[in-house]
Amino acid sequence: MLKTIVKKGSYHDSVVLMLLTNQISTIEGVKKVSIMMATPANKDIYRQSGLSTEELESASANDMVVVADVDDDAILDVIMEEVEEFFKKQSTSEGDKKGAESVKSWDKALGKLPDANLAVISIPGAYAALEADRALDEGMNVFMFSDNVTLEDEIKLKQKAHEKGLAVMGPDCxxxxxxxxxxxxxxxxxxxxxxxxxxxxxxxxxxxxxxxxxxxxxxxxxxxxxxxxxxxxxxxxxxxxxxxxxxxxxxxxxxxxxxxxxxxxxxxxxxxxxxxxxxxxxxxxxxxxxxxxxxxxxxxxxxxxxxxxxxxxxxxxxxxGKVDVDDSQFFGAEEKKTIKAYYSGGTLAGEAAMLIKDALNLKVPPQKAEGFMLKTDGHIVVDLGDDVYTQGKPHPMIDPAKRIECMQDAIDDASTGVILLDIMLGYGSHEDMAGALLPSIVELRDKAKAEGRKLFFVATVCGTRRDFQSYDEAVSKLKEAGVIVCENNKLAVHTAIRAIGLDFExxxxxxxxxxxxxxxxxxxxxxxxxxxSQKPKVINIGLKSFAEVVESFGCDVVQYDWMPPAGGNVELIKVLNFLRNYEEFAIDEANRSVIAKVVASQPVIKDVVPAKSVIKELNEGKAI
Structure with a gap:
């Protein structure tokens, strides 16, 4: 039975809500749960997941929505207690940090940091292009972490940036x-x-x-x-x-x-x-x-x-470099063993697919369908960071769940000889991904052994010795569990290929x-x-953790605690941005269609419109 809780005007960024969803999903009695802001894009994800409800559909982009599949209504109280406790801890944690100064509008952000030259954007893709356009108008370069930005918007933004002598890095950067x-x-x-x-x-x-x-x-x-x-x-x-x-x-x-x-x-x-x-x-x-x-x-x-x-x-x-491994136990090519590779990102997965195809002497072009970079004769290379796996769900750099599920599927295939994976360290990644994956690795290794099967786990750890997760500790944990750890992805893939009796030149x-x-x-x-040539001066629009890291490296930063204006209505936000450039705006045939929606919802608009008052009313939701 689907139950819905709507928290009006409670805006939180997507990564925080993904982590909260993971926590709530572990509660006994919760069969399925999703916690997101009720943006149009997220409503589509709810529908695709079979979690759409009447309450969800009537919620606005500034409302946080919890949709849970439960049999007992009493579970809802437990869920909301966990939600409140989660945000209480978040608030306490943020209060303990020095943190970049927070504002709630562009004007205030620019007032605090008028010489900012970089906007870092990590808000939902439907809105990211609009904020990037504003940043370019303010003479700022753009780093767009956000994905799900249309190709049309990307082209327009990059052409505009080029004309202004600026750069747009991204989207999905x-x-x-x-x-x-x-x-x-x-x-x-x-x-x-x-x-x-x-x-x-x-x-x-x-x-x-x-x-x-x-x-x-x-x-x-x-x-x-x-x-x-x-x-x-x-x-x-x-x-x-x-x-x-x-x-x-x-x-x-x-x-x-x-x-x-x-x-x-x-x-x-x-x-x-x-x-x-x-x-x-x-x-x-x-x-x-x-x-x-x-x-x-x-x-x-x-x-x-x-x-x-x-x-x-x-x-x-x-x-x-060299790999310290006893290859006498490796499979022979005649045993027809396969490699199952599960990666956090597309480039490392693409490199793995390229090298495996080389070893198999496959003359096929690069491919990518449903996250698979390679899927042939039992060999699998998957980019778990692909949109098909991350839409509405945490990225594999911060959540081990999908990779664990994939490894469990791999062990059920008798042809599997090697499970290959990457561990990504650094800012934004899981605080101990090696430790999070180890219990499943040990369990699957022991299961294969009990069935009289050999199974090699091969991993590469991508990180430095200054990363907060500790590169040497991650490598040591994996090696102690019997994982073959390689210095880089090329060596890891080469080792996996050799482990099934193949090679390439x-x-x-x-x-x-x-x-x-x-x-x-x-x-x-x-x-x-x-x-x-200088440290960036940053307005960070979205994930606060990005601002905290940049500030820790001595940069001037303002945290823009963004919320969707105009109730999240993209068309009305475009009107806001359009009107922003004019103190007074006369309606004529050329622009009448552009502001038609505003006129329809706010009949008091006359031939000459004081743009600031319209913007203020729209932002307050009065014109919606």
Missing amino acids: GTGIIQGVPIAFTNNVTPGAIGIIGASGTGIQELTTIIDRLGEGVKNAIGTGGRDLSTEVGGITMMDMIEAMESDDSVKVLIIISKPPAKEVRDRISDRLSNFKKPVVTLFLGEKPEYHEENFYHAYTLDEAARLAVGLVRGEEIKE EPAKEIRKKTVAKIEKTEVSEKLIQLL
Whole structure:
């Protein structure tokens, strides 16, 4: 029986509510539960989950809704006691922290930090583009952690940013480092002479942490978002940041990383990089380069890209690491064992799929359907960070539940010889993911042993020794449980492949003379050079934890405690943003349709509208 509790005007960010949902789901008698804000997008998720109710449908975007499937009404009291206790602890915890100063409007945020140059946005995707547009109007660069932003909005925002000499990083941008300051899901990485521009989150994390553990550092790592190198977007952010990185004297070596890009975009970027004044390492995932060029290096794996960059900084070759493992117990190829790989992010999963296909001699293009990067003859590589798994649910970096469920399914397949996984450390990630997964790993290992089956667990830990979770402790825990722990993802995948009796070869690459393409140089933006040359001044719109981390690195930060204005009505919010640019606004044929909804709901609007009063009334919900 579905029961609904609506908390009017109680706005909380999505990550907090996901963690609360996890906690409530453990209560005995709760068969299914979901706790979200009643935004239009979240209402769709409720419907798809079979949890839609009449009370939910009538709630507004500023209302928190608990929908639970319970047999006993008394369970509702237990649920609400847990909810109240959860938020009480949250409030106490936040009160103990120094924390960035909080405001509740753009005007107040800009009043507190008028020279802010970076907006970090982590609110629901339906609203993120609107707030990003406002940030650009205020002369700020945008880091958009939010996903579910339309392609049309992304193109408009990036074109607008380019025209203003600014950058939009994202949407769905999980990771960034600016002047050594970590943004969003990022590790604590030593600042240094290497710059990175990447379309991915976990890929950048893997690169930066390998570089850190090799003893070098990263000054700036810019995420562009996964669609930036698509035909439609055209690599706007990446091309602009390449120009800025070339002018950044602190960057001695540049790494470019991307999931498979559109060919025409990839070629345009490659042509520009052939003219780059500093050494460049490229990694276009899925390509298997057979040679390097002078000061223009082409990597096959993340590990190779990191080692090349470190070697270029030091002027010496960096050898590949080794895995300390007894391979005498590995399977033979004739046993036809399979690999089941479960990853937190798309780039590491994509690299694993690429290497396994290489070992299997599969000549198929990169693929991704329902989160699967590879699904063939019992071999599985899954990106558990894909939207299909995270919509309305916690990301696998912060919640082990989905990965545990997948591992339990893997053990039921008699062909499974290796379970391969990543452990992501750093800001935003679970405080002890290794510890959270270990009980299930031990249980499944013992179950296989009791059935007379061999089963290898292979893992890579992506992190640095300054990450709060403790890199060495995570590695030690896993090894003590019999997990084969590898220094990086490439070595982990290679070990998993060897464990089932297969292997692949990497070509020894010669260095050829560089082919320099003829290009039209564009002028570098002074605003982007400024972004890369000083600690950012941040207005954080959404997750408070992002503001806390940035502040701990010495940055000026204002926390904008955002709530959906105009009752969450996207069309009315667009009107607010439109009216914001005018002190007085005369209705004519060109704009009549734009404000038709406002006119319909607020008949007192005359031929000339004082924009401030309309905005005030709409924000207060009077015109809805």
